[in-house]
Amino acid sequence: MxxxxxxxxxxxxxxxxxxxxxxxxxxxxxxxxxxxxxxxxxxxxxxxxxxxxxxxxxxxxxxxxxxxxxxxxxxxxxxxxxxxxxxxxxxxxxxxxxxxxxxxxxxxxxxxxxxxxxxxxxxxxxxxxxxxxxxxxxxxxxxxxxxxxxxxxxxxxxxxxxxxxxxxxxxxxxxxxxxxxxxxxxxxxxxxxxxxxxxxxxxxxxxxxxxxxxxxxxxxxxVTDIAPLYRKDIFDKKGYSVPTSPKEFLSWAKEATRPKSKVWACDDMKWTAFNIFSVFPGSDKALWWNMVDGKLVNRIETDEYLEALEWVRKLYAAKVVHPDAVSGKAGGNAGNRLTSGEVLVYNQNISDWWGKMSEQHAQNPDFEIAAFDIFGPDGGDPKLWAVQxxxxxxxxxxxxxxxxxxxxxxxxxxxxxxxxxxxxxxxxxxxxxxxxxxxxxxxxxxxxxxxxxxxxxxxxxxxxxxxxxxxxxxxxxxxxxxxxxxxxxxxKTSFFGLTVTEPNRWANLADSFEQLEDDVVRGRKKISDVQQAVADWKSKGGDDLRDWYKKLLDDTGSAK
Structure with missing residues (x-):
């Protein structure tokens, strides 16, 4: 059974x-x-x-x-x-x-x-x-x-x-x-x-x-549980090749988007972009930090973080993202947009691969989705980071x-x-x-x-x-x-496998970044606004928090 x-x-x-x-x-x-x-x-x-x-x-x-x-x-x-x-x-x-x-x-x-x-x-x-x-x-x-x-x-x-x-x-x-x-x-x-x-x-x-x-x-x-899921049946029918680089994805997305037919290439792709551009995980505050060339670095300080946001911004600017995602409805309805055929790619927990197949199979036996492999920023192998x-x-x-x-x-x-x-x-x-x-x-x-x-x-x-x-x-x-x-x-980043609780005085220090990310990719804010927010974060406690994490790492070591 x-x-x-x-x-x-x-x-x-x-x-x-x-x-x-x-x-x-x-x-x-x-x-x-x-x-x-x-x-x-x-x-x-x-x-x-x-x-x-x-x-x-x-x-x-x-x-x-x-x-x-x-x-x-x-x-x-x-x-x-x-x-x-x-x-x-x-x-x-x-x-x-x-x-x-x-x-x-x-x-x-x-x-x-x-x-x-x-x-x-x-x-x-x-x-x-x-x-x-x-x-x-x-x-x-x-x-x-x-x-x-x-x-x-x-x-x-x-x-x-x-x-x-x-x-x-x-x-x-x-x-x-x-x-x-x-x-x-x-x-x-x-x-x-x-x-x-x-x-x-x-x-x-x-x-x-x-x-x-x-x-x-x-x-x-x-292994990251956020996968780029796509309508394999439509890809096969249209003769689309699965993109293997950010450049190919944008090019394909422009070709596949047909607003008059209510078809857009993708939904919001921010979390896949973070994987493509090798951004440290955002699912756990401790995983935001990693030792790089002898220095403890936070994900929001990295070039990769800005590059990921810039690529997603290009998708929105090219109008290949579904309008509901543009207006901020990127959550619960994204799966429905995929199954209806209005969206051809979206990122979601990989369990949705089975979830959508099970949901749609009886009424549409030809329905098929799959996950494409995450590629690197230049189309080569990706550099991914472990989640907890x-x-x-x-x-x-x-x-x-x-x-x-x-x-x-x-x-x-x-x-x-x-x-x-x-x-x-x-x-x-x-x-x-x-x-x-x-x-x-x-x-x-x-x-x-x-x-x-x-x-x-x-x-x-x-x-x-x-x-x-x-x-x-x-x-x-x-x-x-x-x-x-x-x-x-x-x-694995430096604090992989460890349960870290930050001091209360820095508890809300980075709370504004998720909204800022969403504003930037949708064109409401600029990359320079992120850079300014990072500078403010550092001066308001980010550098002190770095010292706290560094002492923690020095005193305890890594669990990797």
């Missing part, structure tokens, strides 16, 4: 991509490099990268329960392209690890939370051996709820914290309120939980807060008993079961006949399953990254191989 899902539920993965810019972590108090020690709660200063991190991090033992059709390579996900019959599903949790104890878990939820006694929750609790009660909170205002709860003296047993909520006083509260999992997971101790042992070390590194292993991380591929290998974290209270911590880890280990196992099927699809039905050998969620089987157990544990869209095996193959090709050109 073959689940039509990627390594994390599509709703989580897509939400993460759409909010990447807003996810930068800022906090007050003394400098905190969560993966490198120095906390607000009195834990030791110094380094937890390098040798010290080795004492904290769990041993890595790759899972051999189910072999992927396409092994992971160059930081990519693994790929599964073939259906696995229910009778062939493997078992990764050979004995029930839960003690029958109770846990309350608070997590974000987008939509209307299901009833607490629904069949899915009941089946999961029985299989794991832990009585979990979910305290679902509105995902839109989760940061407010999270802050209030962590400021109180009474917090739930377990709390899910998305990376984009690591701001204000939350990081300090994490160090003060959540337990050290090291005594249960560090080194070979993790082997008591084989599915957690198969979580990549880079993801665990992100789970070190305040010098201790406090979080169960949600692993992700470090984990961005959602789950913690357990310091007040939890040892048995509660073990029960928590039992939940996490069960939910981190790999694709192709009975545990994975239950976690991701729920109860057969209630939450899903098998159609043509593939599980399909019922309306009840759609409402109930999401935003809960899938937060508490996840296997190493993988793609398993077996209803579209060519898409799975295309996605993984694209990641592998792009991964071959991907390098």
């Amino acid at each position: 073959t689940p039509n899902s990627a390594s994390s539920a599509p709703s989580r993965r897509n939400f993460l991509a759409s909010t990447a810019v807003a996810a930068a972590a800022v906090a007050g108090g003394m400098p905190l490099l969560s993966a490198c020690g120095g906390s607000q709660s009195g834990s030791k200063d110094g380094t937890t990268s390098g040798k010290d991190a080795a004492k904290i991090l769990p041993s890595f033992v790759a899972s051999t329960v189910v072999a992927p059709d396409i092994p992971a390579k160059n930081g990519s996900a693994a790929g599964f392209t073939k259906a696995i019959a229910e009778a062939d599903l493997k078992t990764s949790v050979t004995k029930k690890l839960g003690s029958g104890g109770k846990l309350k878990i608070m997590a974000p939820f987008w939509g209307t939370p299901p009833k607490g006694d629904n069949p899915y929750y009941t089946a999961m609790n029985k299989a794991i051996g832990v009585d979990v009660t979910w305290q679902n909170q509105d995902g839109v205002t989760y940061d407010e709820k999270l802050g209030a709860v962590l400021a109180s003296s009474d917090i739930p047993d377990v709390v899910v914290v998305p990376g984009w909520n690591l701001n204000g006083k939350i990081p300090g509260a994490i160090n003060a309120k959540f337990a050290d999992l090291g005594p249960y997971l560090s080194g070979d101790k993790v082997k008591d939980y084989p599915n957690l042992a198969a979580v990549p070390t880079e993801a665990w590194q992100r789970g070190i807060f305040g010098g201790q292993l406090r979080a169960i991380p949600m692993p992700a591929s470090y 290998p984990a961005n959602i974290f789950t913690f357990i209270s310091k007040k939890a008993s040892k048995q509660q911590i073990k029960d928590f880890l039992a939940v996490c280990d069960f939910c981190a079961a790999p694709y192709g196992t009975k545990e994975f099927m239950l976690t991701m699809y729920g109860v057969e006949g209630t939450d899903y039905e098998v159609k043509k050998g593939l599980p399909a969620k019922t309306t009840q399953g759609v409402n109930e089987v999401n935003g809960a157990f899938d937060y508490t544990g996840n296997p190493a990254p993988f793609v398993a869209y077996t209803d579209f095996p060519d898409v799975t193959k295309g996605m993984v191989e694209w990641q592998q090709r792009m991964g071959a050109f991907t390098r």
Whole structure:
């Protein structure tokens, strides 16, 4: 039986991509490099990268329960392209690890939370051996709820914290309120939980807060997840060649744009431009910085940053960008503009490759999209930068008993079961006949399953990254191989894999740059305005922030 899902539920993965810019972590108090020690709660200063991190991090033992059709390579996900019959599903949790104890878990939820006694929750609790009660909170205002709860003296047993909520006083509260999992997971101790042992070390590194292993991380591929997706069916029909340089792209875009026929070459291409011109990642504030020729440099200070904006500005000036993107409607409707044929190229989370194919296939069997390879500014190989290998974290209270911590880890280990196992099927699809039905050998969620089987157990544990869209095996193959090709050109910036919280006095220092970027590419501001903004940023604290980051790097070292 073959689940039509990627390594994390599509709703989580897509939400993460759409909010990447807003996810930068800022906090007050003394400098905190969560993966490198120095906390607000009195834990030791110094380094937890390098040798010290080795004492904290769990041993890595790759899972051999189910072999992927396409092994992971160059930081990519693994790929599964073939259906696995229910009778062939493997078992990764050979004995029930839960003690029958109770846990309350608070997590974000987008939509209307299901009833607490629904069949899915009941089946999961029985299989794991832990009585979990979910305290679902509105995902839109989760940061407010999270802050209030962590400021109180009474917090739930377990709390899910998305990376984009690591701001204000939350990081300090994490160090003060959540337990050290090291005594249960560090080194070979993790082997008591084989599915957690198969979580990549880079993801665990992100789970070190305040010098201790406090979080169960949600692993992700470090290869950029923003891909330039295009209408392959229209390209083939029109005889278009996929562009292989910025110059070729602009030339093709002018040829393909037909306003009278309501066809424009592309939507906003800013995030692809940042990749083409090798701009340091913008999805995490720590990744904005990198050592260049002995100096710590921020992405906004680089020539590459200005070159990327200038190229996108040329696209807008040539009127090859859809008018809705010009007016600022570049977000939620961009995918619809692609599927309608009004736009031929747009950039989006790579999971949308499957999303759009699945959505359109029944009504338009000829519909086909793909991702073209990112090229360099001169048409040669690109120089790409890695994104963070984990961005959602789950913690357990310091007040939890040892048995509660073990029960928590039992939940996490069960939910981190790999694709192709009975545990994975239950976690991701729920109860057969209630939450899903098998159609043509593939599980399909019922309306009840759609409402109930999401935003809960899938937060508490996840296997190493993988793609398993077996209803579209060519898409799975295309996605993984694209990641592998792009991964071959991907390098890591100085703070890759580390969770950094900036001092509050500089928290909003760079907030205006995203709007400025959008104004520049649309012709409302000039490149010189960016240069002036960078100069202002430096004088108002950017240079001081550079010194802060440099000292952090000198004191702790890199996790690369």
